[in-house]
Amino acid sequence: xxxxxxxxxxxxxxxxxxxxxxxxxxxxxxxxxxxxxxxxxxxxxxxxxxxxxxxxxxxxxxxxxxxxxxxxxxxxxxxxxxxxxxxxxxxxxxxxxxxxxxxxxxxxxxxxxxxxxxxxxxxxxxxxxxxxxxxxxxxxxxxxxxxxxxxxxxxxxxxxxxxxxxxxxxxxxxxxxxxxxxxxxxxxxxxxxxxxxxxxxxxxxxxxxxxxxxxxxxxxxxxxxxxxxxxxxxxxxxxxxxxxxxxxxxxxxxxxxxxxxxxxxxxxxxxxxxxxxxxxxx
Amino acid sequence: xxxxxxxxxxxxxxxxxxxxxxxxxxxxxxxxxxxxxxxxxxxxxxxxxxxxxxxxxxxxxxxxxxxxxxxxxxxxxxxxxxxxxxxxxxxxxxxxxxxxxxxxxxxxxxxxxxxxxxxxxxxxxxxxxxxxxxxxxxxxxxxxxxxxxxxxxxxxxxxxxxxxxxxxxxxxxxxxxxxxxxxxxxxxxxxxxxxxxxxxxxxxxxxxxxxxxxxxxxxxxxxxxxxxxxxxxxxxxxxxxxxxxxxxxxxxxxxxxxxxxxxxxxxxxxxxxxxxxxxxxxxxxxxxxxxxxxxxxxxxxxxxxxxxxxxxxxxxxxxxxxxxxxxxxxxxxxxxxxxxxxxxxxxxxxxxxxxxxxxxxxxxxxxxxxxxxx
Amino acid sequence: xxxxxxxxxxxxxxxxxxxxxxxxxxxxxxxxxxxxxxxxxxxxxxxxxxxxxxxxxxxxxxxxxxxxxxxxxxxxxxxxxxxxxxxxxxxxxxxxxxxxxxxxxxxxxxxxxxxxxxxxxxxxxxxxxxxxxxxxxxxxxxxxxxxxxxxxxxxxxxxxxxxxxxxxxxxxxxxxxxxxxxxxxxxxxxxxxxxxxxxxxxxxxxxxxxxxxxxxxxxxxxxxxxxxxxxxxxxxxxxxxxxxxxxxxxxxxxxxxxxxxxxxxxxxxxxxxxxxxxxxxxxxxxxxxxx
Numbered sequence: 001x002x003x004x005x006x007x008x009x010x011x012x013x014x015x016x017x018x019x020x021x022x023x024x025x026x027x028x029x030x031x032x033x034x035x036x037x038x039x040x041x042x043x044x045x046x047x048x049x050x051x052x053x054x055x056x057x058x059x060x061x062x063x064x065x066x067x068x069x070x071x072x073x074x075x076x077x078x079x080x081x082x083x084x085x086x087x088x089x090x091x092x093x094x095x096x097x098x099x100x101x102x103x104x105x106x107x108x109x110x111x112x113x114x115x116x117x118x119x120x121x122x123x124x125x126x127x128x129x130x131x132x133x134x135x136x137x138x139x140x141x142x143x144x145x146x147x148x149x150x151x152x153x154x155x156x157x158x159x160x161x162x163x164x165x166x167x168x169x170x171x172x173x174x175x176x177x178x179x180x181x182x183x184x185x186x187x188x189x190x191x192x193x194x195x196x197x198x199x200x201x202x203x204x205x206x207x208x209x210x211x212x213x214x215x216x217x218x219x220x221x222x223x224x225x226x227x228x229x230x231x232x233x234x235x236x237x238x239x240x241x242x243x244x245x246x247x248x249x250x251x252x253x254x255x256x257x258x259x260x261x262x263x264x265x266x267x268x269x270x271x272x273x274x275x276x277x278x279x280x281x282x
Numbered sequence: 283x284x285x286x287x288x289x290x291x292x293x294x295x296x297x298x299x300x301x302x303x304x305x306x307x308x309x310x311x312x313x314x315x316x317x318x319x320x321x322x323x324x325x326x327x328x329x330x331x332x333x334x335x336x337x338x339x340x341x342x343x344x345x346x347x348x349x350x351x352x353x354x355x356x357x358x359x360x361x362x363x364x365x366x367x368x369x370x371x372x373x374x375x376x377x378x379x380x381x382x383x384x385x386x387x388x389x390x391x392x393x394x395x396x397x398x399x400x401x402x403x404x405x406x407x408x409x410x411x412x413x414x415x416x417x418x419x420x421x422x423x424x425x426x427x428x429x430x431x432x433x434x435x436x437x438x439x440x441x442x443x444x445x446x447x448x449x450x451x452x453x454x455x456x457x458x459x460x461x462x463x464x465x466x467x468x469x470x471x472x473x474x475x476x477x478x479x480x481x482x483x484x485x486x487x488x489x490x491x492x493x494x495x496x497x498x499x500x501x502x503x504x505x506x507x508x509x510x511x512x513x514x515x516x517x518x519x520x521x522x523x524x525x526x527x528x529x530x531x532x533x534x535x536x537x538x539x540x541x542x543x544x545x546x547x548x549x550x551x552x553x554x555x556x557x558x559x560x561x562x563x564x565x566x567x568x569x570x571x572x573x574x575x576x577x578x579x580x581x582x583x584x585x586x587x588x589x590x591x592x593x594x595x596x597x598x599x600x601x602x603x604x605x606x607x608x609x610x611x612x613x614x615x616x617x618x619x620x621x622x623x624x625x626x627x628x629x630x631x632x633x634x635x636x637x638x639x640x641x642x643x644x645x646x647x648x649x650x651x652x653x654x655x656x
Numbered sequence: 657x658x659x660x661x662x663x664x665x666x667x668x669x670x671x672x673x674x675x676x677x678x679x680x681x682x683x684x685x686x687x688x689x690x691x692x693x694x695x696x697x698x699x700x701x702x703x704x705x706x707x708x709x710x711x712x713x714x715x716x717x718x719x720x721x722x723x724x725x726x727x728x729x730x731x732x733x734x735x736x737x738x739x740x741x742x743x744x745x746x747x748x749x750x751x752x753x754x755x756x757x758x759x760x761x762x763x764x765x766x767x768x769x770x771x772x773x774x775x776x777x778x779x780x781x782x783x784x785x786x787x788x789x790x791x792x793x794x795x796x797x798x799x800x801x802x803x804x805x806x807x808x809x810x811x812x813x814x815x816x817x818x819x820x821x822x823x824x825x826x827x828x829x830x831x832x833x834x835x836x837x838x839x840x841x842x843x844x845x846x847x848x849x850x851x852x853x854x855x856x857x858x859x860x861x862x863x864x865x866x867x868x869x870x871x872x873x874x875x876x877x878x879x880x881x882x883x884x885x886x887x888x889x890x891x892x893x894x895x896x897x898x899x900x901x902x903x904x905x906x907x908x909x910x911x912x913x914x915x916x917x918x919x920x921x922x923x924x925x926x927x928x929x930x931x932x933x934x935x936x937x938x939x940x941x942x943x944x945x946x947x
Contacts, residue, residue: 439690449923612755
């Protein structure tokens with residue numbers, strides 16, 4: 001890794017949350033309080049609490065079926081929570097649609113990649129950038145000068161975003177025809193295009209080889225530094241989680257069972273138990 | 283197959299980003315070239331009609347080709363671009379047709395225009411023609427809005443069946459409304475007769491070309507991209523800030539609007555409006571044009587609408603067999619080419635021209651080594 | 657006409673719609689296909705009865721048998737020729753193919769039999785039965801009875817037999833069913849066979865009541881039966897019956913108050929209202945996309 005890894009000091013917020021010291025002056029950008037959801041009597045997530053600093057990178061780990069993706073769906077209002085609140089920059093997201101939540105500042109990627117696969121790579125990014133476009137339908141229909149100005153401006157913006165992952169050469173390619181890793185990267189860029197305050201990445205390294213994962217790790221930090229946003233990621237690749245995250249939460253059966261710095265988590269017996277079962281501890 | 287597409291696309295992206303090495307046609311030049319071609323087509327057509335090379339009957343068939351092109355392309359907005367399956371497109375056509383015809387019939391007397399004025403194209407007649415078409419389009423769009431709001435909450439086949447239902451309701455209303463109103467409006471089953479023939483080859487194709495241009499510009503803008511994004515992945519579109527309800531309704535309403543315009547042209551071209559012509563089967567006929575041409579391909583819709591309008595006319599001698607043959611062709615095409623004849627391929631004349639002036643073979647992209655390390 | 661007669665008429669018409677709706681529901685339930693050709697299978701069934709009785713002069717029982725068997729074979733054949741090659745194609749392509757088959761049957765029938773209506777002779781002596789002062793149509797009673805029995809048999813078939821379980825498994829998850837050793841193609845063929853046999857029964861009952869066969873008779877009948885299936889909740893057997901009866905009663909009721917020209921509009925309006933209130937129909941299950 002070229003860039004020096006940032007070691008951060010975590011500060012205790014209201015129980016049991018931690019945020020990086022540098023973000024202390026501001027309210028946490030994303031907060032979840034006692035979040036929970038039941039599916040037909042089955043509790044999928046219960047009493048989930050979270051507070052994220054404005055420039056924090058944290059990870060959510062846990063065995064399969066622990067409820068990680070469900071939490072992302074709760075944070076982005078794909079599901080309506082049964083209990084609890086989500087605050088984005090202090091604003092309650094209850095009752096907001098997915099679109100409104102996105103416009104408020106949460107962008108996400110999906111575990112099973114959801115690209116606009118028949119559109120080109122550039123068009124995928126442009127859909128994300130649509131949040132910042134303003135032309136009226138009439139302007140576009142009759143190709144008024146403002147239309148051309150905006151298209152040119154956003155073409156450049158799209159190319160700048162693609163440059164983050166060095167993907168400009170794919171601009172005109174159909175998104176669905178990209179290699180798997182490139183599709184994952186494109187999804188991240190599309191989410192970034194919506195100008196989020198918080199970026200949620202659902203298994204960003206899935207299907208990537210170690211070299212690609214290494215590169216992704218650097219890029220996640222680069223994105224945070226450049227855009228000054230918070231990033232929450234779900235990941236099974238421990239090298240990525242431990243390498244890039246400042247704080248890590250461990251989820252099991254829909255509940256947070258441990259939380260702390262990567263070092264603390266690695267040595268927490270409860271975590272080992274959740275992953276390996278009771279025998280693993282002995 | 284996918285691989286080669288990718289490397290070609292990478293090639294052309296590289297070419298377009300590197301810039302200076304490649305001559306590009308500016309947008310005004312591209313539009314000009316297309317405008318000139320359209321002008322040539324219309325002038326040649328007019329000359330051939332004037333000289334009698336194209337008969338009166340053939341002219342009517344040509345006008346219908348234009349009308350069905352507009353019907354197919356407008357339906358393609360909702361199917362190919364938005365990815366929904368409305369089965370009531372003929373309903374919008376009939377609303378537009380009746381509205382436009384009634385508007386023009388009533389205003390014609392008020393303005394003191396005769397049928398001759400539509401032929402010579404006096405300014406007042408031209409204004410009335412445009413106003414009538416717009417009125418028809420707007421009425422159809424309003425119906426589209428009324429149908430779209432409940433229909434678009436449903437998914438897939440439920441949307442299909444609800445649009446089918448609405449179109450049937452429109453047909454029954456057109457059939458029986460006179461009895462409720464107590465005066466003659468639509469003429470019931472007998473139909474609306476005495477519609478002045480306000481369309482001709484020139485104004486039909488001008489309207490069709492302008493409509494196609496507007497549909498094209500809408501789709502190649504942020505609004506069109508939002509519609510395509512919904513088709514490709516609705517959840518991802520929503521998560522990317524695309525107002526799905528708004529854009530679905532927009533696509534639906536625009537689709538209905540242009541079907542209404544086509545209906546207005548149809549009323550003037552045929553001269554009679556009868557509810558029986560706008561049943562479920564008409565909607566299906568138009569859907570077949572779209573699917574056969576390739577969903578999401580404007581060129582596909584244009585070509586298949588042209589062929590499928592001319593073919594039955596050309597096969598009049600075999601009238602008994604033509605619908606059976608038509609059905610068999612439909613099944614065979616779907617079994618062997620489910621994505622339609624052209625898939626989503628769209629042809630850009632100016633794009634091809636650009637390759638020619640850059641010294642490339644227009645039908646083949648240049649071969650070069652592409653790094654495939656990703 | 658007395659109120660009781662109207663109720664009986666509603667039940668009779670509703671029963672025919674229900675039988676046809678069951679066919680739609682079964683095919684839709686298993687391969688998510690809106691089988692546009694289903695209505696036209698009924699048309700073919702009616703023509704078979706006409707050929708067997710009016711042209712060949714055979715006994716009505718043979719006509720009934722051949723109608724049902726003919727419809728069953730036709731349904732299975734349509735699936736094999738037109739739908740099976742498209743199992744993995746986009747759903748819209750299969751739908752267009754179904755429309756193509758429907759076109760083919762309608763225009764083929766027109767080519768062979770001509771556009772005019774053929775009169776199907778009565779299957780049996782249908783003079784009204786008198787119960788005191790009340791006169792009841794035996795055809796209506798038979799129609800209702802046949803529908804009740806067919807629905808019962810179908811429910812038993814789907815719920816209790818091995819083939820029924822296979823059908824339900826394939827409709828839940830075709831891939832998983834295949835992995836569990838279920839022969840998916842046989843199961844789908846069987847579904848088409850059952851659905852089309854019901855269409856054949858429907859054809860006979862329809863021909864008894866309306867004594868006519870025309871090339872286009874399947875269109876409206878099919879469309880309304882499909883509306884009935886959607887209304888009741890597509891994929892659900894009791895739903896199809898409820899939907900069929902609702903559509904039947906709505907039509908008879910609207911006609912009874914002298915608005916028969918509006919009856920089609922009322923049926924579709926009913927559908928729209930139900931779908932707005934319950935987007936998957938009265939007994940339909942909601943399906944959520946996994947994110």
